[in-house]
Amino acid sequence: MPPPGVCLNIMEARQKQKGYGSFANPDKFLNQDYQELKQYCVLRGVRYIDDMFPPDCISIGEGILSTSDLARVEWLRPMKIAPHPNFILDGISRFDFGQGILGDCWFLASIGALTFKQKILEKVVPIDQSFDEKYCGLFHFRFWRFGKWVDVVIDDKLPTINGRLIFVYSKDENEFWPALLEKAYAKVCGSYTDMISGTPAEAMMDFTGGVHMCIQLSDPPSNLWELMCRAGQSLSLMGCGTPQGETSANNILANGLVQGHAYSVTGVKQTMSQGKQLNLVRLWNPWGKGEWTGDWSDRSSLWQTMNANDRDMCLSVADDGEFWMTLEDFCKFYTDLDICSLSPDFLDGxxxxxxxxxxxxxxxxxxxxxxxxxxxxxxxxxxxxxxxxxxxxxxxxxxxxxxxxxxxxxxxxxxxxxxxxxxxxxxxxxxxxxxxxxxxxxxxxxxxxxxxxxxxxxxxxxxxxxxxxxxxxxxxxxxxxxxxxxxxxxxxxxxxxxxNSGDQKDEPVKTLKKTPNALEDKSKITFFRQNSDKYEEVDAEQLQMLLNEKILKGDLKSGGFSIDACRSMVALMDTSISGKLNGEEFIRLWKKVATYKDIFFLTDVSRTGTLSLNELRNAFQASGMRIKDDMLSLMALRYGASSGHLTLESFISLILRLDCMYKIFKQLSDGKDMNLQESEWMYISMYT
Structure with a gap:
């Protein structure tokens, strides 16, 4: 069983401070270690099968294939699909692959942009992988996920029907980096189905972990061209999308563009045509075919108005999904441009x-x-x-x-x-x-x-x-x-x-203070002696009865303190570790309960008999405690009801524990850090 989330959060924060989650030291996704798994498989001569993303219908997900087609799916390793499988053949190019039946054009468009930036590409796709003598059916890729780099391990079993890949496919049947990369990202997303629909920015950020800027092309900035040129020359990826039609279908318009579709921006070029300066944008369709047919398309006569050198450099007449158009047409026919970069340098010249x-x-x-x-x-x-x-x-x-x-x-x-x-x-x-x-x-x-x-x-x-x-x-x-x-x-x-959580030490805090009352203390002692056992002690069961039926009778609106809550209170106040409270301990607890009850009703301004979580913030301030927002949120989740409110019982249980934890830390620490042996940690945590 994994440790609780609060523990994992602390571990993650500490690891981040030590450099874990950086590209040089990525986290192991789902705790799978590529090197350890590879060594295990090679030494034993076995081929890896990933039990965290198994070759079955769950990893494909629902909604892509019909029930009958799903039953026909066979997960095959590359050597069962192609005669001479290779991870990479003659380098990596956007023209290596085409989209399959999966609606992940946003992801494939991002790969198309990625193939232009070798430095970024090698971050995501470790190129030292192959089907050589140490091949064991195991591959890995790296993605940036919400603030940290993760290393993702997969096996190389790929979903096929009749021996053919059903998702992304390579133009050369012997090349498998696109299908394996897509599988690794499907694992991160949860399944292949989870890759349906998205924006290029999502995948491009996961490829770079850097700076993202989204530009609405209906109202572009005046320096759009300069921005695109700088991005093209820097370690940046660019993607864009066409507007959705009346339905979600990817209909092909008369001009050759696909509705609701993602494209890669693969180049920009400034040139001259008929004596005028011309800004051209090159785009690529991840289908691997299907192109723009308007001005400056592959067969446009306008290419003859450009000088021969620029024409030879830019023009390629082939149905490979790539084409040019003017910056004006780009802004007219596309909705947004996403730029993701390793650094912010492209933002400013x-x-x-x-x-x-x-x-x-x-x-x-x-x-x-x-x-x-x-x-x-x-x-x-x-x-x-x-x-x-x-x-x-x-x-x-x-x-x-x-x-x-x-x-x-x-x-x-x-x-x-x-x-x-x-x-x-x-x-x-x-x-x-x-x-x-x-x-x-x-x-x-x-x-x-x-x-x-x-x-x-x-x-x-x-x-x-x-x-x-x-x-x-x-x-x-x-x-x-x-x-x-x-x-x-x-x-x-x-x-x-x-x-700015409001926990600065120089911030004045208004507190509720009670003046000592000797007569009241004497009355409490008498009450305790009348209701304790022959040893003048009370256990959790007796404490439950005294709190619910005598001390707080009429104030408790939701059934009173549970026996577990009372056991916890005894443990928090029990200085002799006897499982019972003596007179001094009981009266100290009683005074705290009385004070916290007064704070509760003072801050219950809504008069509901419960504290909203905003009122809880005020209650902490009235008690003299400064609580950071993240801790306040944590307490709300732990002690609040589903309605988001705290009863008097919950509030008293919460603030007693908080006060005790502060005291434990103060006594056992140097004021900044605390070191405990395993037995000491278990001693404190299991009793208090």
């Missing part, structure tokens, strides 16, 4: 140093999922990130210098089960202010924001921000929607940034 900062965050319903600015009372609860842009503003007025990306992280293994929310980003300028910014701060207009909330895996915006202090707020459109995200901030100027 000037040589400058870029700074990149990434944050992993989470919106949790009721605590940190405040929704958009229409939700005036809750917007401030969204995660907040401070950024200070330093130095002189050397750019021209309006020149863009900050790119912010917000990417949703899936909580489901299968891609088709992931439901993207409508997300957006707002940036606010502020003067020096401490703590989390309250609701009143957001009455001002943002200094910058995404144009709209988009239902997409990622939204990004390129801003112009002068030196100063800013607050970045990523949010969903609707409030109370739970999801994880990754925020990336890329700036030209020197910056300092941090998550």
């Amino acid at each position: 000037n040589s400058c140093h870029w700074n990149t900062t990434m944050y992993d965050g989470r919106w949790v319903a009721g605590t940190t999922a405040g929704g958009c600015m229409n939700n005036r009372d809750s917007y401030w609860t969204n995660p907040q990130y401070r950024v200070k842009i330093s130095g002189e503003y050397s750019g021209n007025v309006g020149e863009k210098n900050v790119l912010i990306s917000l990417m949703q992280k899936p909580d489901k293994r299968n891609r088709h089960l992931v439901e993207n929310l409508h997300i957006g980003i707002s940036v606010f300028e502020h003067k020096a202010q401490k703590g989390k910014f309250p609701a009143s701060f957001f009455s001002q207009k943002p200094a910058a924001q995404t144009k709209t909330y988009m239902n997409a895996r990622e939204v990004m915006e390129y801003f112009s921000l002068k030196p100063g202090e800013y607050l970045i707020v990523p949010s969903t459109f609707k409030a109370n929607e739970t999801a994880s995200f990754m925020l990336t901030i890329i700036t030209k100027a020197e910056t300092h940034s941090y998550e």
Whole structure:
């Protein structure tokens, strides 16, 4: 059984600090180690079969094939498909393959762009793989997934019908890198079915792990051509798409373009025609055939108006899916252009140093999922990130210098089960202010924001921000929607940034304080002696009765404390490890319960008898505890009901445990770190 998610999160954060998840040291996808598996297979002379993505109908998924065709599928290794199988034949090219029956043109278009950039290609496709004497049916590929590189292992059994590949196929039957790469990505997505429908940006980001910019071609920037030229000359991939027709079908228009289809941008060329400057864009259809028939298509007479050298360099008359068109026609017939690059250098023609900062965050319903600015009372609860842009503003007025990306992280293994929310980003300028910014701060207009909330895996915006202090707020459109995200901030100027969770130590906190009362203490002692056993102790069963039927009678609205909750309270307060509370321990617990009850009713401003998770934030503040947003969200998930509210019993159980954990850390640590032997860790965790 794997460890709980909170443990995995801590492990992942520590590993990231040590460089794990980088390209040089990628994570092992599903904990499969390529080198170990290969060594095992080679030594034993066996061929690998991947039990994490087995050669069966589950890995294909539903909806691609009919039941009868699915029954005909046979998973074959390359030597059973072709006479002389090779991983790569005569290098890698976009013309090596064509799309099969799977609707993954977005992925194949991205591969087409990838084949132009050898440095990026070798990151994704380790080219030292072959069918040589150490062949054991095992291959691996690397993808960037939501902030980290992963190494993905597969076997080479491929789905066929009548001995022919049913998904991506190679023009040369002996070449298998396209089919194996597609299989590895299908494994990452969950199944082949999970690869149906997408945008080139998704796969191109998974190939680069770098900077993504999306340009709406209906309203392109004035420097679009310069941007495309710089991207073409740098380590960048470019893809685009045509608008959807009345149906989801990929209908072929009279001009040869396919509706609702992804294409690769494979080149740009500036030349002269009839004495005028001409900007041409080259595109490629991942079908491997089917081309544009308008101006500057393969058989257009306009090629004769260009000088012979440029014509010979550009023109190739073949039905290979690749063609040229003018930049104007490109903007007219395509909806968007995605550029993904290893670095931000393509964004600006000037040589400058870029700074990149990434944050992993989470919106949790009721605590940190405040929704958009229409939700005036809750917007401030969204995660907040401070950024200070330093130095002189050397750019021209309006020149863009900050790119912010917000990417949703899936909580489901299968891609088709992931439901993207409508997300957006707002940036606010502020003067020096401490703590989390309250609701009143957001009455001002943002200094910058995404144009709209988009239902997409990622939204990004390129801003112009002068030196100063800013607050970045990523949010969903609707409030109370739970999801994880990754925020990336890329700036030209020197910056300092941090998550603004409101836990700064210099922030004043209003607390509820009670004055000692000797008469009250004496009354509690008398009560304890009357209700304890002959040894003047109470166990969990007695504590349950006293809390539910006497001490908190009338205040508990949902059945009272469970026996497990009372056992936990005894363990937290039990200094003698007897499983019982003596008089001193019982009265100390009683005082805490009374204080927390007062805080509960003080902060239950809605008078529902429960705390909403926003009220919980105030309750922590009243108790004198500063809680970071991620911890608050964690507690909400652990102690809150499905409605997102906490009863008095849940609140008392939560805050008692939190107070105890603070004390344990303070006693056993140096204030920063804590080291425990295995027996010590088990001793504390299993009793408290």
